[in-house]
Amino acid sequence: MKIVLTVNGERHRVEVEPRRTLADALREDLGLTGTHLGCEHGVCGACTVIVDGLPARACLMFAVQADGAAVETVEGLAAEDGTLHPLQEAFSRCHGLQCGACTPGMLMTAAHLLDTEPAPDRARIRAEMAGNICRCTGYVGIVDAVEEAAAGRGDP
Amino acid sequence: MTGDHRPASGTPVRRKEDARLLTGRGRYVSDLALPRMRHVAFVRSPLAHGRITGIDTDGALAVDGVTAVFTGEHPALASVALRALSALPGYVETDQPPLARDKVRFAGEAVAAVVADDRYLAEDGAEAVVVDYEPLTPTVCAWDAGITDPVHDEAPDNLLLSRTFTAGDVDDALAGAHVVVDRDLTTNRHGGNPIECRAGVARYEAADRRLTFWSGTQVPHLVRTQLAELLDLPEGNIRVIAPDVGGGFGVKAVLYPEDVALCLMAMATPGIPLKWVEDRVEHLLAATHARDHRYVLRAGFAADGELLAVRADVWCNVGAYSVYPWTAGIEPLMAGGLLTGPYKLAHYACTVRGVTTNTSPSGPYRGVARPATVFAMEALLDSGARALDMDPIALRRRNLILPADVPYRMPSRLVDDSGAYEACLDRAVAMFDLAGWRAEQGRRRKVGGRPLGIGVGIYNELTGLGRAASAGPRMPFRTGHDACTVRINPDGAVTVFSGVTSQGQGLETTMAQVVADALGVDYDAVDVRIGDTDSSLWGFGAFSSRQAVIGGGAAHLAGADVRAKALALAGALCEVDVSDLDLRAGQVHVRGQEKPVIALAEVAEVAYLRSDRLPEGFEPGLESTKFYDPIRGAFAAGVQIAALEFDPATGEIGILDWVCVEDAGRIVHPVIVAGQVAGSIAQGIGGAMYEHLVYDEDGNLSTGTLLDYLMPTAGEIPELRIGHVCTEGANPTHVRGVGEGGTLAPNAVVAGALLDALGVEVDDLPVTPARVWELVSP
Ligand code: FES
Ligand code: FES
Numbered sequence: 023m024k025i026v027l028t029v030n031g032e033r034h035r036v037e038v039e040p041r042r043t044l045a046d047a048l049r050e051d052l053g054l055t056g057t058h059l060g061c062e063h064g065v066c067g068a069c070t071v072i073v074d075g076l077p078a079r080a081c082l083m084f085a086v087q088a089d090g091a092a093v094e095t096v097e098g099l100a101a102e103d104g105t106l107h108p109l110q111e112a113f114s115r116c117h118g119l120q121c122g123a124c125t126p127g128m129l130m131t132a133a134h135l136l137d138t139e140p141a142p143d144r145a146r147i148r149a150e151m152a153g154n155i156c157r158c159t160g161y162v163g164i165v166d167a168v169e170e171a172a173a174g175r176g177d178p
Numbered sequence: 179m180t181g182d183h184r185p186a187s188g189t190p191v192r193r194k195e196d197a198r199l200l201t202g203r204g205r206y207v208s209d210l211a212l213p214r215m216r217h218v219a220f221v222r223s224p225l226a227h228g229r230i231t232g233i234d235t236d237g238a239l240a241v242d243g244v245t246a247v248f249t250g251e252h253p254a255l256a257s258v259a260l261r262a263l264s265a266l267p268g269y270v271e272t273d274q275p276p277l278a279r280d281k282v283r284f285a286g287e288a289v290a291a292v293v294a295d296d297r298y299l300a301e302d303g304a305e306a307v308v309v310d311y312e313p314l315t316p317t318v319c320a321w322d323a324g325i326t327d328p329v330h331d332e333a334p335d336n337l338l339l340s341r342t343f344t345a346g347d348v349d350d351a352l353a354g355a356h357v358v359v360d361r362d363l364t365t366n367r368h369g370g371n372p373i374e375c376r377a378g379v380a381r382y383e384a385a386d387r388r389l390t391f392w393s394g395t396q397v398p399h400l401v402r403t404q405l406a407e408l409l410d411l412p413e414g415n416i417r418v419i420a421p422d423v424g425g426g427f428g429v430k431a432v433l434y435p436e437d438v439a440l441c442l443m444a445m446a447t448p449g450i451p452l453k454w455v456e457d458r459v460e461h462l463l464a465a466t467h468a469r470d471h472r473y474v475l476r477a478g479f480a481a482d483g484e485l486l487a488v489r490a491d492v493w494c495n496v497g498a499y500s501v502y503p504w505t506a507g508i509e510p511l512m513a514g515g516l517l518t519g520p521y522k523l524a525h526y527a528c529t530v531r532g533v534t535t536n537t538s539p540s541g542p543y544r545g546v547a548r549p550a551t552v553f554a555m556e557a558l559l560d561s562g563a564r565a566l567d568m569d570p571i572a573l574r575r576r577n578l579i580l581p582a583d584v585p586y587r588m589p590s591r592l593v594d595d596s597g598a599y600e601a602c603l604d605r606a607v608a609m610f611d612l613a614g615w616r617a618e619q620g621r622r623r624k625v626g627g628r629p630l631g632i633g634v635g636i637y638n639e640l641t642g643l644g645r646a647a648s649a650g651p652r653m654p655f656r657t658g659h660d661a662c663t664v665r666i667n668p669d670g671a672v673t674v675f676s677g678v679t680s681q682g683q684g685l686e687t688t689m690a691q692v693v694a695d696a697l698g699v700d701y702d703a704v705d706v707r708i709g710d711t712d713s714s715l716w717g718f719g720a721f722s723s724r725q726a727v728i729g730g731g732a733a734h735l736a737g738a739d740v741r742a743k744a745l746a747l748a749g750a751l752c753e754v755d756v757s758d759l760d761l762r763a764g765q766v767h768v769r770g771q772e773k774p775v776i777a778l779a780e781v782a783e784v785a786y787l788r789s790d791r792l793p794e795g796f797e798p799g800l801e802s803t804k805f806y807d808p809i810r811g812a813f814a815a816g817v818q819i820a821a822l823e824f825d826p827a828t829g830e831i832g833i834l835d836w837v838c839v840e841d842a843g844r845i846v847h848p849v850i851v852a853g854q855v856a857g858s859i860a861q862g863i864g865g866a867m868y869e870h871l872v873y874d875e876d877g878n879l880s881t882g883t884l885l886d887y888l889m890p891t892a893g894e895i896p897e898l899r900i901g902h903v904c905t906e907g908a909n910p911t912h913v914r915g916v917g918e919g920g921t922l923a924p925n926a927v928v929a930g931a932l933l934d935a936l937g938v939e940v941d942d943l944p945v946t947p948a949r950v951w952e953l954v955s956p
Contacts (some may be wrong), residue, residue, distance in 0.1 A: 056201070061458040119196065122204050123206075
């Protein structure tokens with residue numbers, strides 16, 4: 023089937039089988055491998071992207087379901103000139119990532135959180151990020167990073 | 179530029195890895211796309227034990243887009259087997275085929291492989307492969323099973339190895355003990371589960387017989403050596419590349435049958451790269467598991483609390499195959515060698531066994547065996563404290579190896595060079611506010627509220643093993659050294675080719691810090707290349723918290739050597755005695771003088787591009803390669819102490835505070851070190867409270883998805899408070915390894931807190947609300 027995906031502001035026409043997941047369409051068809059797969063059954067959150075303003079698990083969504091939608095992925099977080107998003111800065115400063123496998127999903131989840139709630143406290147951050155598994159960091163750095171970005175200290 | 183050199187080590191410089199990993203530009207094997215690439219899906223056994231009576235691949239070959247189907251009998255694979263070798267007396271060697279031959283030995287074992295144009299089609303093909311089995315009786319438990327059909331014919335009793343460690347006279351010491359305590363403990367099978375599953379791409383070029391294998395491996399050089407033997411190729415014709423790897427934790431320190439099958443199939447389809455990316459269901463089924471152990475223990479104490487003797491009988495479920503190349507000895511030998519931990523002990527008798535069963539093979543997982551042995555040892559001390567009516571922490575203090583005791587020869591004859599346990603304990607107790615928590619405990623006991631318990635775990639982590647400290651099975655290779663090449667480029671910038679590998683530990687950063695300081699250049703001037711056997715000379719890889727010690731040592735030595743070469747050349751060029759020269763921030767100075775005499779960039783330019791200026795007796799180029807082997811290891815002390823509350827009505831467990839203090843020696847990157855400690859504690863808490871790979875009695879894995887296999891999230895892991903003590907390691911950068919220690923204590927801490935809160939001894943892990951409820955319900 024022919025579908026149209028607007029990813030990070032850029033329109034793409036893609037030919038996909040109905041069974042192709044959005045994650046595979048992004049990774050394989052568009053070459054946007056920043057969106058990661060950790061379980062392919064909706065638990066780990068590594069594949070989290072923003073679809074029409076809401077976080078979605080790209081492994082649980084068919085690409086055809088996103089036909090006509092605006093999709094935001096980790097590749098779209100930094101500014102065009104390469105300036106990092108405050109969350110990216112804060113993740114680096116607070117060691118909110120180690121291997122980077124969970125990181126795209128963490129960043130997109132956190133970006134949505136801060137877009138909707140500018141000043142969450144640590145408990146709130148933990149609750150909201152609890153849909154994403156990180157196997158490396160023990161979460162301390164991730165919670166620190168989201169808190170720091172929320173406080174506006176993530177700006178360079 | 180002031181010419182001042184600010185050391186990079188000891189400061190939280192920005193990680194070299196972050197820019198790409200934060201922007202979705204990481205280079206993981208799963209991301210790799212190559213021209214003409216095809217995709218592989220494995221057909222896996224649904225049976226734990228059975229004879230293969232037939233495989234029909236016709237249906238699969240009829241699927242549009244499927245280009246080939248391989249089975250264990252395919253000529254490309256039929257003669258190859260992974261055989262983990264060890265010179266340990268009595269060890270039974272067994273074969274693991276790349277794809278099952280004749281019989282299957284665990285549910286999830288790869289039986290056939292389908293090659294297709296994309297992953298979806300490969301999976302369609304895999305579904306269309308029909309395998310007939312004749313079931314055999316499976317063995318699932320390693321200690322209470324009658325054996326009908328042995329897993330391997332070579333081991334009719336399913337015993338692949340056993341070894342007894344002895345010191346002193348245990349019977350005698352127990353007879354004279356004031357109290358004797360017994361425990362019978364089991365630990366829960368669980369595994370590493372990195373967020374990126376296993377992945378590989380193999381490409382073979384027939385014209386020059388070259389194989390390139392991109393693999394998310396922790397041990398690329400070892401993989402190259404092993405592949406050379408298994409594939410019958412010259413080692414120089416094989417290039418193994420581990421680019422960005424999404425977590426490892428030991429699971430990726432194994433060469434798997436799927437890896438070998440992928441390479442063999444690639445050799446059978448020259449010019450066509452084959453890609454396999456594991457999904458999580460396969461990972462839970464067939465990547466190595468760990469920690470399925472039983473400990474039957476007896477300990478004797480003197481009236482003053484002195485630990486007199488320990489007797490231990492240990493069974494480790496090693497699964498269906500002896501893990502390649504580490505062997506089935508990896509867990510049992512570590513268990514017997516390090517059971518006694520940080521405690522002085524003269525009388526010790528411990529028999530460890532590696533028992534094969536029809537379950538996924540056990541392999542290295544962060545902390546190898548010691549989360550279980552620390553649980554066992556601390557359980558004995560907690561029981562001893564109760565029997566003696568002594569404070570559990572005081573009893574531990576009574577028995578710790580102290581600085582005056584080191585080097586201390588453990589009863590297993592490993593030599594402990596740390597002795598920092600009490601220093602860690604003092605610091606942990608202070609950070610934790612033990613008195614405050616004891617008061618709160620008393621208050622709750624008086625006025626009500628959820629019972630609160632304090633648990634403690636003390637451990638030694640054997641890091642950076644040199645050739646003399648190998649605690650492992652006697653394999654045909656002996657780890658100990660790594661190499662590092664430091665090259666100053668013609669423009670004066672530095673490229674480092676290090677033998678270390680990274681699965682998130684930030685080794686590009688750490689190696690750059692070490693080299694920058696050894697050489698005398700800025701951190702930003704150093705670029706580090708790792709994970710490619712064609713560019714770095716040698717590294718055994720990531721395991722046993724070895725790389726900061728050993729890879730860091732090699733980086734320091736190579737950096738210092740290049741510095742000496744650069745200064746010698748600068749001295750000759752400037753006609754200054756080299757002993758008067760200093761290299762700081764990329765500038766060569768006469769010692770004590772502010773203004774540099776020459777820039778490193780100019781020295782490098784001469785070394786490569788200006789042979790007309792090259793002084794007599796100097797070779798062109800500026801590079802050095804050094805190996806480092808610490809010979810012994812660097813023991814690292816650690817203590818964790820936590821306050822937990824339990825709801826006796828529901829079993830619910832709450833973590834109120836968790837403190838960890840470790841001795842990492844001199845710290846290169848404080849934030850990376852803290853991150854290693856935090857991450858390993860989180861995995862330890864996962865193992866202590868949540869993660870459990872459960873087989874039913876027929877050998878079916880009943881926790882086959884992340885809905886059943888629970889890994890802790892930000893909602894479960896508490897705030898972790900991490901402190902340090904520093905006793906410098908005897909190696910060039912004075913570090914001790916980190917990364918595993920954190921996993922070692924949580925079992926003991928949670929079990930100890932439960933005992934302290936409610937007076938119940940937990941013998942079987944994990945400590946879940948259901949288990950708590952069971953134990954406290956009348
Ligand atoms: S990959 Fe989508 S939730 Fe795990
Ligand atoms: S950084 Fe490795 S999984 Fe989160």
